[in-house]
Amino acid sequence: MSLFVDVLSGGVSGGTSIMYAGVGETVSERAGVINLGTEGSMLVGALGSYAVGVETGNPWVGVLAGAAAGGALALLHGYLVVRRGASQFASGLSLLFLALGLTSLFGATYVGQPVVGFDTWEIPLLSDLPVLGPVLFQHDPLLYLGYVLVPTVWFVLFKTRIGLLVRTAGERADSLTVHGYSVDAMRIGAVTAGGVLAGMGGAHLATAYANAWFENMVAGRGFIAVALVIFATWSPWRVLGGAYLFGCAIALGPALQARAFEINQFLLDAVPFVLTLAVLTVLGKRTLSASPAELKRVFENAPPSG
């Protein structure tokens, strides 16, 4: 395979877990809640899917378990920040630690255990296309599910009533209250949905991409997803493009090393973060104006200083 195809194909498969988590975080932030626990949701999703996959032998049941685990962790975040007024940053980081500990405690027995993961499904005809075939159509079914995820989430967020309510919770919470809706319910629902998607991202990582479980295997992908949402200025479509772009940046190193190029992987690993910082700086105040209004309040509300 040519380097070009290699990198693109690696970017799509490596970017998928980031894309799931990024789309989930977009939903959450659109409702006005930032979740640094995304990394944690991915971790419990990865272990949940892997453990249940091992026990049942069915990777789809595993994905359901991973989604549920990711959602449960995010639900706790939603409850703490929405109902108990906890700091969004502190709560998110606490839940990351909770996930690190829980997956270490319950994951030890699954290290090195074989799992029936997702097989590659080559899509008939399409997989034979030059370049596009191997890049887009020679992957696992969970990755294909990702192709319909973004249009679906976009449709729900922007074309349905429930999407409008979620976005209103993130833009003008007061007007939601005036019309008799519960802002808290919208926010907790959106955060939980985000966690479900992050859990599915973790499931893709464990049962389709790596086909293994090991401690702390998400390795910062959840934070890449948080960066990605800002990089994409809260648009699901740009999250899709950004996830594959970041995936390609990460896939470039190994692809070059396989061809005996001397390349330091870590400069490439920094690309998603440096690009996001660059976008933030260049767009400056325009990024801020694109962000959901209630999210701005999260940042502007200073932590207690006395």
Add this chain to the structure above:
Amino acid sequence: MSAEAKVADAEVRTVPVVARVVPVIARWVGALSVALVLFSVLLLLKGANPITAYTGIWETTFLRSRPLQEIFVQMTPLVLGALAVAVPARAGLTNVGGEGQIIMGGVGACGASLFLGDTASGGVILGAMIVCAMLAGALWAGLAAAMRLVAGVNEAISTLLLNFVALDLLLFLIYQPWRESPTGQPATKELVDVAKLPVISGTQVNMGLVLAIGLAVVVFVVLTRTKWGFKISVAGGNAEAARRSGLNVPVLILSALLIGGALAGLAGMIQFAGVEYKLRASFGYQLGYTSFLACWLARHQPFPILVAAFVFAALSVSSDSLQLDAGVPAASIHVLTALILIAVLGFTAQRKKATA
């Protein structure tokens, strides 16, 4: 000090110390008990005996001299890392970048020691390491401050993202330019003995602890008893009012973040010259995030930060006992840490109106 501030200050002082301290202690005891009970349930689920686990932790962590000293060693960077959150917080800024600033502090200290080599005297190397580490930490926080002042980028986001850039920079350095030997685990050359932080006599605890406690006092005095401390709290409370009363808000924001970064950089230097002596891939791992949470637990107050840092350090040290006595992985201790945080974050604060 304005008239209102004087009145407010007087009101705080009229509340007896006991009345202020008792609820704080009650809050901690309550949170700790709930967390311990929940953690016990999880240990039982895993087939481990919680009683054995807790008595093991108590006996091997608190009753023996070495682990107890280890707690003080580990709390030092946490104190400084938490102060690095507390100072910008006073100016209304969220510094989630301790992780990266601590790494940059380690990189600065290591760079200084590599540059000076074995020829310089210990004192010179130590001095150079402190200066370079604080500058490197301040630079990293300064990037976030500059982005905020020039382009209006929120500092919580930029400091968070810069953590990963710092980590990748550290990995780049130890895998190539600064790597000591091409075989084995990538790491830098060990710091020469003369430049290692001296220990408090009769212990294994390095002098960083004294420095950290001293700086907690300094930060307390600066935040509560100086003009600058008052000005940044005004800017943090209401930037518009601060501007109208003639305060230079951008300079205040910049200075608060730079000082925070310098404190975190110093934490990195102490971790390097007092604990690890070389940069490895795991250098300072999670110190920044733990510090952030310690600062939160302490409600951003310098003296409670000392207590919170001690608790987190004790939890970290007790993870060894958990592995040896209860037979569960060391990282499981994060569950207990997180449960304590969740109990305190969620169930002790007055309910606020959403967000914050």
